[in-house]
Amino acid sequence: MKILVCISSVPDTTTKITFADGNTKFNTAGVQYVINPYDEFGLSRAMQLKEKMGGTVTTVTVGRADTEPVIRKALAIGADDSVRIDADPVDSFQVASEIAAYAKDKAFDLIITGRESIDYNGGAVPGMLAELLGINSVSPCVKLEIEGNIATMQTMIDGGKEVVKSNLPVVAAAQKGMVDESELRIPNMRGIMAARTKPLAVVPGSASGNTAAKTFDLPAPKAACKMISADNVEELVHLLHTEAKVI
Numbered sequence: 001m002k003i004l005v006c007i008s009s010v011p012d013t014t015t016k017i018t019f020a021d022g023n024t025k026f027n028t029a030g031v032q033y034v035i036n037p038y039d040e041f042g043l044s045r046a047m048q049l050k051e052k053m054g055g056t057v058t059t060v061t062v063g064r065a066d067t068e069p070v071i072r073k074a075l076a077i078g079a080d081d082s083v084r085i086d087a088d089p090v091d092s093f094q095v096a097s098e099i100a101a102y103a104k105d106k107a108f109d110l111i112i113t114g115r116e117s118i119d120y121n122g123g124a125v126p127g128m129l130a131e132l133l134g135i136n137s138v139s140p141c142v143k144l145e146i147e148g149n150i151a152t153m154q155t156m157i158d159g160g161k162e163v164v165k166s167n168l169p170v171v172a173a174a175q176k177g178m179v180d181e182s183e184l185r186i187p188n189m190r191g192i193m194a195a196r197t198k199p200l201a202v203v204p205g206s207a208s209g210n211t212a213a214k215t216f217d218l219p220a221p222k223a224a225c226k227m228i229s230a231d232n233v234e235e236l237v238h239l240l241h242t243e244a245k246v247i
């Protein structure tokens with residue numbers, strides 16, 4: 001089983017987001033980067049599948065050299081080798097095109113992405129990647145089993161779950177459930193040492209982005225909480241009607 005796991009390097013979830021240059025750029029000063037959490041679920045499942053069925057796990061990241069600490073973390077978790085496509089990620093289609101151009105002649109049996117990146121939250125790369133490769137995709141994928149040439153995947157639908165079968169290769173967009181949180185792989189000291197010498201190939205990017213962010217705005221700060229006495233139902237109803245406008 002030859003597995004490709006797409007790894008996006010994203011700001012730590014506790015980062016306080018600010019913008020620079022007149023709100024035209026994300027302010028990266030002091031920001032700690034991590035593996036996109038959905039990609040961690042995918043990478044952990046890839047490791048389980050490799051242990052069960054044999055094969056290799058390769059990771060791919062579209063990004064500059066500053067993404068390498070995150071890539072090394074994926075190697076420390078257990079990936080066999082990594083590829084960094086040397087380009088600034090500027091939009092979903094460009095990222096999907098770069099990954100597709102790399103993957104198209106490598107005969108991967110399975111491509112795992114996260115269901116969305118937690119920075120730009122497009123949720124668009126998995127479907128675009130599958131389309132560019134002419135293969136099926138399932139997003140979000142909350143269970144993934146492989147038997148022979150068939151992937152059985154569980155996805156979420158309105159009010160329920162759906163089980164989907166597909167021939168390999170397929171793109172599965174991971175979220176919690178593909179593995180449980182308790183099964184997430186954490187790098188140990190041996191893995192960290194091994195990661196230093198595992199192959200990390202850098203290949204040039206070739207796709208050009210079609211969009212560019214003009215400006216960013218933070219959401220309006222939450223209004224202060226208004227406390228109403230428990231026996232003042234009239235006031236509560238009045239405020240829900242006139243201020244919150246929910247009734």
Ligand SMILES: Cc1cc2nc3c(=O)[nH]c(=O)nc-3n(C[C@H](O)[C@H](O)[C@H](O)COP(=O)(O)OP(=O)(O)OC[C@H]3O[C@@H](n4cnc5c(N)ncnc54)[C@H](O)[C@@H]3O)c2cc1C
Pocket residue numbers: 006007008009036038039060061062063088089090091092093095112113114115116117118119120121122123124125126211212213
């Ligand atoms: C410095 C910087 C500048 C940016 N500027 C812009 C901009 O001007 N305009 C704009 O629209 N966007 C911009 N982006 C966002 C960037 O284009 C997104 O990371 C990219 O478009 C991914 O799109 P998405 O949010 O749809 O990913 P999603 O579809 O939400 O991601 C789903 C999955 O796809 C995979 N994936 C996503 N990104 C990557 C990646 N880079 N490498 C490998 N796998 C990946 C991961 O597995 C991820 O879990 C910028 C990002 C950075 C870091």
